[in-house]
Amino acid sequence: MKLVFALALALPVLAGQNDSFLIRNATVHPVSGPKLDNASVLVIDGKIAEVGAKIATKAKVRAIDGKGLHIFPGLIDSGSPIGLVEIASVRESSDTGEIGEFNPQIRALIAVNPESDHIPVTRANGITSVMVVPGSTGGRGGGSGSIISGQASLIHLNGWTWEQMEIRRGGALQMTWPAISSGGGRFGGGGDPDSMPAAMAARRTPFSEAKRNQEAQVRKIQELFESARRYQQAKTASEPGFKPDLKLEAMIPVLEGKLPIMVFAAREREIREAVQWAEKEKVKIVLAGVRRPGKMTEELAKKNIPVILSSPFTPPLEEDDPYDEPYSLPGALHKAGVKFAFASFGTQFARNLPYEASQGVPFGLPYDAALRALTLSAAEIWGIADQYGSIQPGKTADLIVTDGDPLEIQTQVKMMFIKGEAVDLxxxxxxxxxKYLARP
Amino acid sequence: MRVLTLLLISGALLSAQNVTVIQNGIIHTVTKGTFQGSVVIRDGKITDVGEKVMTPPGAKIVDATGKHVMPGIIDAHTHIALDSINEMSLSVTSMVDMEDVVAPEQPSIYRALAGGVTTANTMHGSANSIGGQNVVFKMRWGQNADGLIFKQAPPSLKMALGENVKRSGNPSGFQMPGVGQQNLRYPGTRMGVEDVIREAYTRARAYQQEWKDYEARKARGETALPPRRDLQIEPLVEVLEGKRRVHAHCYRADEILMLMRVFDDFGIKNVTWQHVLEGYKVAKEMAARGDGASTFSDWWAYKVEAGAAIPYKAAIMQAKGVNVSINSDDAGGAELMRRLNTEAAKIMKYGGVSEDQALAMITINPARQLGIDKFVGSIEAGKDADIVIYDKNPLSIYSKVEKVFIDGKPYFDRDNDMTERPKKEAQKKGLLDKEKDSEKRNAPQMRRPS
Amino acid sequence: MRQQLLSLLLLACAAMIPTSAEVPSLIAIQDARIVTVSGAVIEKGNVVLNRGIITDVGPAAAIPKGAWIVDGKGLTVYPGLIDAFSTWGIPEAATAAPATGGGRGGAIQVQITPGQAATPQATPARSQGPQDRPGTNSWVKAADLVKPTDRRLDQARGAGFTSAVTFPRQGLIGGHGAVVNLGGETSGKMIVEPDAGLHMTTQPSGYSGYPNSLMGVFAYFRQLWLDAGHYKLSRELYAQSPASVPRPEYDRALEGILGARRLLLPASGPIQLDRMTGLSADLKTPAVYWGVVEGYRMADTLKKAGASVILNVKWPVKERDTDPEQVDSLRTLELRDKAPTSPAILAAAGVRFAVSSDGIDAPRDIIRALKKSIDLGLKKEDALRALTLSAAEIYGVSARLGSIEKGKIANLIVTTGDLFDDKTKVQLIFVDGVKYLPPPETPQGPAGGFPGGRPGPTGPVDQEVR
Structure with a gap:
């Protein structure tokens, strides 16, 4: 109720006043530096012009009283199918998971539905931008067996069209590193409980067979990259008989190191293989869905390979894992010096992104690192830190104004600005x- | 004689040792306010709670200075610790009893415990209009099925509406293996769902009558064959007689209203509406019947009937006078179950309920829905000592569970858990090494008779 | 084709037919070491068999005139071994996957047999409830199914087994087991006791009608027993007043249930055991529990319940060709480590147990499995008792089988030494006093040499590790 009231007051004032304003007397959390009490943020033409206790500029902009409020950079979801999926269980409403193993040429951005109900719901909790992924994240998303699902796109959660929402059309190439899946006889593993306790009955594919299958898949990846290289050379050399190929054309920015590959790899072995492969191919990778990096943790830190963590709101991986296994992973990565960000990898709970980070805090992740993962680290990982991720002069004014810590559940987001424009919450x-509270 | 005296003395000593005092914590009683104070536990029951309590000599002291103490969390809707969840074959499977398939060694119990949950209602799934009989248990990790069961909890029956129950009747929808188009299971629409339910309770009334007639004939001294006992119908009769509660899985306002009217016709009261995502639209009708609602905090849009689910629903229903709880619906993983405290906090965010109201939604409110509020759900003298100690306010995402007591006994202790981890690893390594050794020893032998 | 089959059968029977044309009815085994099981070991003594019965045993048992003599010097006589939970003798079971012990083998067994269907249906109808008597074959009797032509008998005898308690296992309720001798010219002669108990399972998988869940199976069993009780009552009342009480409809499924003196219920671990002791109480019928893979942690409950069990001795082993980076759970590791210790733990607790051939391809491997338990602390006497007298006691036939005592059925084996020594060979087998020779050892190993066996990826006991 309070929230509604605050908005009712704020919105008419802002209407028609474009993308320049000054918020005074607020606590500013720039992320790039220590928090500033009783400070102001000046935004001119959608850009942060000044931050500090005293604002020098005497520009004529409308002023907003920030007393008791906190200003944070907008939060970044580093992976979600938002705009592509409306109702996960209805295939007709889902545009993730294109058919085929390799689709580097398809782009998430052009299928984003700006009218999706998920967009306002998600941003109402402080999320201003998202890396939209084209691959399936569950439900009836399709795309099973896909290796390269397409290009993920960075968008703002505001705009009349997807073009207006765009931050970067080619944000990353989404790829799943093939895992050797010989299944497991973990609890619930099947079998006949009459003759064997259900927990112990295993149902496995022989490892050697699973390994052969996986190696065949890895070979396909290598072949694609080889073809892409040959294509690139042929194109550069304008070889006679050169024929354009959209799939291979889409690989050129990857080979040039301009487009990072977001590689899904959960466990140590896949991570190791993906990292070795990337070094051999000399491509830039960002790991995603990392769950059990094991001995690779130190390597990731040493090699500066960043990680996108999926939701910690999941049960422990293995029966014998500590109960807090998913909760303590971010803290462990932080301690090792790995750079990481968070992703919702879904629509339903995309609004809970801030809690994915704060859930790690009682289990070893320092608060500042949690906040940074949602803002500046994400921007750095995706190569947009010159414009996003912190409250610094010159950056795009993606800001949220809250009544407290946005990583704490009860906190309300009072205002949101995307490119300096006030966004309807x-x-x-x-x-x-x-409507229904008022039902007589 | 001397033995007896000795026994008596040691008995007295034992009873002194049976006292635990949780001292100097921030006590969230839920029903009687929040204050800095202590809780006295004797023989598994809370005997005293207050700002100042008397600590008997020899009592075990748990220092809770700076910590938050709350009643054990109660989850009114789970499917954890079961070896099977749905009997999917028929639309009415009231004969099946989840008590038969409790899986007391499923790690989900321990995980839920580590999230502060002490009691759960574990139910049949939602594959059919009338599902099975549910079981309430305490997370007494380490005990067998019988030891887990909350004996005083009244029996209940699962019912379900909407997409799940009509799925097997949908020609283009999900099909059970081996069931062809010609074998679609009735019902395939919400209208059919009402029919199935009305038909079942109508049969239950007829069954009641059959037995009454038989008893009358017997009383008259006639030779009479008793009616065939029908385990499918008997639980429905218990529902009609008010001896068995109903937990009804539902989503849309129309179907909730439909079932309320069916229940009105059959005189069925004391219903808990489960999930009840559009319950906020018919909260007034629900409150008028005195029913409860057990819902998710912020789930939505995962299927068509969840399209109008809003995170404000718990607050609206509460505001309109419905007893509301927040549940997890967890199965084997026990994921959401272990953070119901922060799920409750979301209701403060979405709808502005107070701290006590939020905590009530995961303690005393679900206890009322399960009919166990005399025993659990708040920190009050006389209740079971099911208590959780958090390091910070449980409604904060920055809090974590440090200790959990059930019936006054410690069942979870984070420090112990941490010290046990390397031991467990070592034990595992020992077994692996042993197995490898014996593999090596046996390898060259090949002592098959030829 | 038929010709071929017939000659195969003849071949198989050859070893079974007593070697001499004249079948001796009076036999004495002289100067052998006699392990009686019921009493002390007789280091040197005689056993006398007459017309299929042990008529005398002792250090100085008189050798009757006219007796055929077996020189027992340097040999050991044991009671014939008993497979306490078997399908031996039912030829059809040899070709089907074993009902249990082989992991998922049991799951495919459940078939729908509508109780009152006059003719078997090609496509079984979905069961719509307990009235369809799903998977209920309670009228089926092993005694009606056993045949001396089962090709597995030869191999079983060769390993020292002279009796088996054999069960039909199709469906949730497979039917009534029988105690059978693994020899005899006719089916009828094989039967020692036609009523050994009702075989039950709880696995409804692969079945879309009612019941298709574990709790559905429990509910169904309870309803079935209630129906049986009601059926009995209706019959009685009808007999009293046929004019006023409606004539009960004949129901072979219920008839079969009313005849059950005990239930053979699956209990692989303590959780299942708790459920099954409850079920046995609900059905007001005593039970013997089979499986008992986690017997090492079931002893207390079993002792308290006074229950007997049949152990599956195909000890779980590490699967081959698994992911080296995927470590099994502690529970699984513990199971593999401790399962072979179950017999010793049960014996120490005083729980009566016998053993089963479930999941085991070569009968000899049952003995090898117990040898492993002996190495882990099981007393040899207890191991032998499980193979003999305990099995007979569990099925109430200990007056006739299970030990070398006067008056018991002449089921004996004569070996070259200690039964649990792998070098020991069985030299002679007596079933009902009739002598059999072990089959010649086959060079291709037990899986190939045992016609009913499945050459599977995992062999029995611990010998598979390469």
Whole structure:
């Protein structure tokens, strides 16, 4: 109720005033530096112009009283199918998971539905931008067996069209490193409980067979990269008879190191293989969905390979794992010096992104590192830190104004600015809330 | 004689040792306010709670200075620790009893415990209009199925509406293996769902009558064959007689209203609406019946019937006078179950309930829905000593569970858990090495008779 | 084709037919070491068999005139071994996957047999409830199914087994088991006791009708027994007043249940055991529990319940060709480590146990499996008792089988030494006093040499590790 009231006051004031404003007397959390009490942020033409206790510029902009409020950079979700999926269980409403193993040429951006109900719901919790992934993240998302799912795109969660939402069309190439999956006889593993306790009954593919399958898949990846290299040479040399090929054309920015590959690899072996492969191919990778890096943790830190963590709101990987295994992973990576960010990899709980980070705090992740993972680290990983991720002059004004710590559950986001423009925080949910609370 | 005296003395000593005092914590009683104070536990029950309590000599002291103490969390809707969840074959499977398939060694119990949960309602799935009989248990990790069961909890029955129950009747939808198009299971629509339910309770009434007639004939001294006992119908009769509660899985407002009216017709009360994602639209009707609602905090859009689910629903229903709880619906993983405290905190965010109201949604409110509020759900003298100690306010995401007591006994202790980890690793390594050794020893032998 | 089959059968029978044309009915084994099981070991003594019965045994048992003599010097006589939970003798079972012990083998066994269907249906209808008597073959009797032509008998005898308690295992309720001797010219002669108990499983998988879950199976069993009780009552009332009580419809499934003197219920571990002791109480029928893979942690409960068990001695072993980076759970490691210690633990607790051929391809491997347990602390006497007298006691036939005592059925084996020594050979086998010779050893190993065996990827006991 309070939130609604605050918005009602704030919005008319902002209407028609474009993308320049000054917020005064707030606590500013720049992320790039220590927090500033009773400070102001000046935004001119969608860019942060000045930050500090005293603002020198005497520009004529509307002023917002930030008393009791906190200003943070907008949060970044480093992986979500938002805009591509409306209802996970209905295939017709889902555009993730294109058919085929290799689709480097397809781009998530052009299928983003700006009218998706998920967009306002997600941003209402402080998320201003998202790396939209084309691969399936579950439900009826399709795309099983896909290796390169397409190009993920960085977008703002605001805009009339996907073009207006775009931050970077080619944000990363989404790839899944083939895992040797010989299944497991972990609990619930099947078998006949009449003759064997269910927990122990195993149901496995022989390892050698699973390994052969995996090696065949890895060979396919190598072949694609070889073809792409040959294509690149042929194109550069303008060889006679050169024929354009959209798939291979899309690989050129990857080979040139301009487009990072977001490689999904959960366990130590896949991580090791993916890292070795990337070094051999001399391509830039960002690991995603990392869960059990094991001895590779130190390597990742040493080699500066960043990691996108998926939601820690998942059960421990193995029966014998400590109960807090998913919660303590971010802290362990931080301690080892690995750079990481968080992703929701879904739509339903995309709004809970901030809690994915804060859940690690009681289990060893320093608060500042949690906040940084959602903002500046994510921007750095995706190569947009010159414009995003912190509150510094010259950067794009993606800001959230809250009544407290945005990583704490009860905190309300009071205002949001994307490229300096005030964003409506009303959602389908707030609409139904007001309607039915008032039902006589 | 001397032995007896000795026994008596040691008995007295034992009972002194049976006292535990949780001292100087921030006590969230849930029902009687929050204050800095202590809780006295004797023989598994809370005997005293307050800012100042008397500590008997020899009592075990748990220092809770700076810590938060709350009642054990109660989850009114789970499917954990079961070896099987759905009997999917028929639309009415009231004969099946989840108590038969409790899996007391499933790690989910320990994980839930580590998240502060002490009691859970573990239910049949939602594959059919009338599912099976549920079981309430305490997370007494280490005990067998019988030891887990919350004996005083009244029996209940699972029912379900909507997409799940009509799925097997949908010609283009999910099919059970081996079931062809010609074998679609009725019902395939929400209208059919009502029919199946009305038909089942109508049969239950007829069954009641059959037995009454038989008893009458017997009383008249006639030779009469008793009716065939029907285990499918008997639980429905218990529902009609008010001896068995109903937990009804539901999503849309229309189907909730439909079932309320069916229940009105059959005189069925004391229903807990489960999930009840559009319950906020018919909260008034729900409150008028005195029913409860057990819902998710912020789940939505995972299927069509969850399209209008809003995170404000718990707050609205509460505001309209419905007893609301927040559940996990967890199966084997026990994921959400171990953070119901922060799920409750979301209701503060979405709808502005107070701290006590939020905590009530995961303690005393679900206890009322399960009919166990006399025993658990708050920190009050006379109740079971099911208590959780957090390092910070449990409604903060920065908190974590340090200790959990059930019936006054420690069942989870984070420090112990941490010290046990390397031991478990060593034990595992020992067994692996032993196995490798014996492999090596046996390798060259090949002592098959030829 | 038929010709070929017939000659194969003849071949198989050859070893079974007593070697002499004249079948001796009076036999004395002289100067042998006699392990009676019921009493002390007789270091040197005689056993006398007459018309299929042990008529005398002792250090100085008189050799009757006219007796055929077996010189027992340097040899040991044991009671014939008993497979306490078997399919031996039912030829059809040899070709099907073993009902249990082979992991998922049991799951495919469940078939729908509508109780009142006059003719078997090609495509079974979905069971719509307990009234369809799903997977219920309670009228089936092993005694009606055993045949001396089962090709597995030869190999079983060769390993020293002279009796088996054999069960039909199709469906949730497979039918009634029988105690059978593994020899005899006709099916009828093989039967020692036609009523050994009702075989039950809880696995409904692969079955889409009711019940298709574990709790559904429990509910179904309870309803079935209630129905049986009601059926019995209706029959009685009808007999009293046929004019006023409706004539009960004949139901072979219920008839079969009313005849059950004990239930053979699966209990692989303590969790299943708790469920099954409850079920046995609900059905008001005593039970013997089979499986007992985690017997090492079931002793207390079993002792308290006073229950007997049949152990599956195909000890779980590490699977081959697994992911080296995927470590098994502690529970699994413990199971593999401790399963072979179960017999010793059960024996120490005083729980009566016998053993089963479940999942084991070569009968000799049952003895090898127990040898492993002996190495882990099981007393030899206890191991032998499990193979003989305990099995007979569990099925109430200990007055006739299980030890070398006067008056018992003349089921004996004569060996070159200690039964549990792998070098020991079985030289002679007596079933019902009739002498058999072990089959010649086959060079291709037990899986190939045992016609009913499945050459699977995992062999029995611990010998598979290369």
């Amino acid at each position: 009303e959602t389908k949910h707030t609409g139904l809330y007001k």
